[in-house]
Amino acid sequence: MKQLLQLKVNGEEYEVFAEPWKTLVEVLREELGITAAKESCNTGNCGACTVLLDGKAVKGCLVLASQARGHDVMTLEGLSNGDGLHPIQQAFIDHFAVQCGFCTSGMILSAKALLDENKDPTEDDVRKAIAGNLCRCTGYKKIVEAILVAAEAMKQEA
Amino acid sequence: MLRFEVLHPHDLADAFDMLTQHEGEAKIIAGGQGLMPVLKHRQLTPRQLVNIRNLSDLDYIVDGKDGLRIGALTTHQAVENSAIIKKRWPVLAEMEARLGDIQTRNWGTLVGNVCQASPTGDPAPVLLALGACLKVASNRGERLIALDDFFLDYQKTALKGVEIALEIQVPKQPARSGAAYHKESYRWTDSPIASVAAAVTLDERDRVKGARIFMQAVCPAPIRARQAEDLLAGQQVNNGLLDQVAQATAGVACPISDVYGTAEYKMEMVKVITRQVVSQAIKQAQAA
Ligand SMILES: Cc1cc2nc3c(=O)[nH]c(=O)nc-3n(C[C@H](O)[C@H](O)[C@H](O)COP(=O)(O)OP(=O)(O)OC[C@H]3O[C@@H](n4cnc5c(N)ncnc54)[C@H](O)[C@@H]3O)c2cc1C
Ligand code: FES
Ligand code: FES
Numbered sequence: 001m002k003q004l005l006q007l008k009v010n011g012e013e014y015e016v017f018a019e020p021w022k023t024l025v026e027v028l029r030e031e032l033g034i035t036a037a038k039e040s041c042n043t044g045n046c047g048a049c050t051v052l053l054d055g056k057a058v059k060g061c062l063v064l065a066s067q068a069r070g071h072d073v074m075t076l077e078g079l080s081n082g083d084g085l086h087p088i089q090q091a092f093i094d095h096f097a098v099q100c101g102f103c104t105s106g107m108i109l110s111a112k113a114l115l116d117e118n119k120d121p122t123e124d125d126v127r128k129a130i131a132g133n134l135c136r137c138t139g140y141k142k143i144v145e146a147i148l149v150a151a152e153a154m155k156q157e158a
Numbered sequence: 159m160l161r162f163e164v165l166h167p168h169d170l171a172d173a174f175d176m177l178t179q180h181e182g183e184a185k186i187i188a189g190g191q192g193l194m195p196v197l198k199h200r201q202l203t204p205r206q207l208v209n210i211r212n213l214s215d216l217d218y219i220v221d222g223k224d225g226l227r228i229g230a231l232t233t234h235q236a237v238e239n240s241a242i243i244k245k246r247w248p249v250l251a252e253m254e255a256r257l258g259d260i261q262t263r264n265w266g267t268l269v270g271n272v273c274q275a276s277p278t279g280d281p282a283p284v285l286l287a288l289g290a291c292l293k294v295a296s297n298r299g300e301r302l303i304a305l306d307d308f309f310l311d312y313q314k315t316a317l318k319g320v321e322i323a324l325e326i327q328v329p330k331q332p333a334r335s336g337a338a339y340h341k342e343s344y345r346w347t348d349s350p351i352a353s354v355a356a357a358v359t360l361d362e363r364d365r366v367k368g369a370r371i372f373m374q375a376v377c378p379a380p381i382r383a384r385q386a387e388d389l390l391a392g393q394q395v396n397n398g399l400l401d402q403v404a405q406a407t408a409g410v411a412c413p414i415s416d417v418y419g420t421a422e423y424k425m426e427m428v429k430v431i432t433r434q435v436v437s438q439a440i441k442q443a444q445a446a
Contacts, residue, residue, distance in 0.1 A: 001161075020164040023194075043195045047261060056235070056264040062194040063265060064187070066164055067211050110260070131347050132259025 007068055009034060010078030024068050025049040025060030028075060036076035036105040047133035050106035051075050057113040059132070076105035079112065087157065088112055091150035092143075099137035106133045111147045119155055123148065160197050163206045169213065170322065174297035176208045177320045184208050186322060188231060191258070191266030192274035216324060221246055226328040234263035234271070247328065248442075249337040249355070253284050256347050269323050272305075275315045275379065276349075282309060282380045283355035283372035284339045290328045296320045302327070312378035332368070335359040336442025338435040341375075342427045344418065350375040351418045352427040354407065358390070358439040366390040366440075371403075371432065376413040376424050383407040386432070395440055403436055404429040 002017040009032065016031045028034045028051070040048035042061050049060035052074040079086045088108050091097070098104050107130055114121055114129035121129070126147045127140075135143060165184070167173035177184055184206040187193050196202050210216070216231040221242045228237060237243055238254035257263060257271075257280045271281050272292065285305055292303045294317060308316050317323065331337070341353035352375050359368040369390040371383040386406035393399055413424035 019161070021161050043198050044191065044262070047259070050261060053265070057261045058265045059261045062190050062261075064164060064190065064194075064207075064209070066166065067187075067190070067209060070212065113260070128347070129260060131345065132261045 003066075005066060005069065007032075007065070007073060008071070009073045010075060011072075018065055020064075020066060022065045023061050024051065024058075024063045024065045024073070027065035028060065028073075034075050034077055038102055038105065040102065045134070046103075047106045047110065047130075048103055050109050050133060052109055052113055055113060055116060057110050057132070074109070076108060079108065086112075087153040088115070088147065088150040091146040091153065095142050095146040095149060097138060097142040097146035103133055103135040103137075107135065107143055111150065114147070115151055115154055119151065119158075121148070121151055160200055160203055162197075162204055165206055165208050167208060167210065167213070170215075170295070170324075171297070173208055173210055173213070173322060174295070174320070176206070177322070178297055180206045180208075181320050184319075186210055186273075188270040189233065189266035191262045192270060192276065210322065219243065223330070224327075225330040226326075228268055228326045228328075230269040230322070230324050231267055232269070234258070234266055234268055235260070237268055238263060247288075249284055249288075249339050249357075250281075250328075253280050253339050253355075256280070256341065256343070258349075259347055269326055272308075272326065273315065273317060273323050275309055275313050277312060277378055277380075278349040278375045279380075280339075280341065280350060280353065280374070283353060283374040284337070285326060285328065286372040286380055286382070287337055287339075287355040287357040287370045288328050288331065289357070289370065290326055292317075292326055293324045294321045295324055296322070300324075306382075309379040314379075331357070332359045334361070334367075334443045334446050336439040336444075336446060338438035338442065340431045340435050340438075342424075342431060352376050352411075352413065352424040352431065354428060354431040354435050356432070356435040356439045358436065358443050360440065360443045363394070364440075364444065365392055365394050369436075369439075371407055371436070373407065373411055373428060376411040376428060381410055381412075383410055383432075385409065390436070395436070400433045400436060404432040407432040 007014045038048040040046045044062045051060045053071045185204040187207040216229040218229040220227045244251045337357040339355040341350035356371045361367045369387045386403045408428040413421045415421045
């Protein structure tokens with residue numbers, strides 16, 4: 001019952017056979033071996049599966065893989081430029097915004113979607129942008145700090 | 159995960175045919191933000207999904223002389239950020255800004271939310287207060303359903319299995335009108351524990367010419383507070399009247415106690431929110 005599916009992930013075209021009921025996060029992880037997006041609650045509540053579709057954050061467990069056809073999918077793997085870390089990644093390290101790391105790839109992509117649209121976010125903007133991403137370890141404070149620092153760093157880079 | 163086939167129609171005619179061919183077995187999927195969790199919990203077990211998400215002709219917002227039209231594939235995010243909606247229909251933009259998290263708003267649609275008819279759906283009470291209609295169609299033709307006649311019972315609507323909802327239509331509001339919506343929720347963007355929407359029109363002496371008040375999350379389907387509306391009719395609103403209106407609104411609520419709050423608590427919240435949204439709608443009407 002597998003069907004051919006064309007997907008564009010992190011700028012590369014893939015052709016993959018997958019069952020029609022597979023979600024985007026399942027196909028990324030199981031068929032393409034792109035594993036930064038995590039499958040956790042699997043019902044849309046935690047945001048660990050967050051990926052960007054055409055630059056906008058969505059939950060990979062609530063999007064059918066076949067619905068992503070024709071869109072640009074971006075996972076955390078596509079964020080860094082070669083071996084260098086993206087300023088958001090660097091800020092997460094510098095500000096201890098990672099503990100177990102399970103929420104991290106979703107958090108960073110939600111942050112990226114925010115900072116691409118809003119160069120000067122307030123703390124409130126940041127908290128709203130990550131409202132769909134649960135973290136069971138950090139208590140969010142360090143994550144919010146890291147995103148605000150990354151915003152500054154990205155402004156200076158630009 | 160449940161197993162199913164996914165059909166990808168090229169256009170509406172194609173989608174109508176698929177739904178008719180698989181009547182009783184197929185479900186429409188738009189953004190899936192309502193449907194996917196339902197499938198994962200196996201509360202529905204369709205054999206086919208008809209994916210309308212890429213019928214981009216249905217992605218539009220038009221504010222014309224008769225009112226506002228929002229296409230079936232317009233996302234919550236698009237409504238929230240639309241300049242014309244922010245300016246001319248602020249109650250819709252404000253409601254959308256608190257509907258779920260950004261991921262949900264980026265992929266889910268306003269019309270899909272209406273069709274899902276969740277008892278905690280935010281758009282329904284607002285659209286009802288504004289007197290909205292839903293345009294639906296199948297390969298037997300089109301029809302217009304007033305939302306007043308759309309929500310029948312718990313997750314039960316007037317929509318037939320072979321029909322696709324094409325657009326929401328919100329009529330142009332009379333002069334000196336205002337509308338407001340507020341929900342009590344755990345976090346700012348969580349689903350409502352109790353919510354109320356009010357739309358009010360004033361005459362030149364600030365007496366209420368018309369009012370529509372709807373509640374959500376405190377009954378199996380959105381519910382109208384007619385007695386409260388009657389109390390407002392022809393009156394200049396003062397604090398005493400607001401108390402009576404709040405009381406009358408809560409009088410038709412039938413909340414249940416659950417993890418989010420007791421029935422008594424929700425009843426009190428309905429009163430607080432009713433006062434708030436009726437006063438806010440009146441202020442807006444005065445400023446209009
Ligand atoms: C984490 C999370 C938080 C949420 N928070 C909120 C909240 O705070 N407030 C709130 O109101 N909602 C909330 N929701 C629900 C969600 O916003 C909507 O119900 C959802 O956007 C529905 O739109 P959709 O396009 O995703 O529809 P789908 O999920 O694709 O479809 C929903 C239902 O409607 C039918 N349908 C869809 N489109 C059509 C159409 N054009 N014609 C006929 N039938 C159709 C489908 O068959 C299905 O039965 C939340 C959801 C999630 C996952
Ligand atoms: S795994 Fe998708 S939201 Fe939790
Ligand atoms: S670091 Fe563990 S869940 Fe966020």
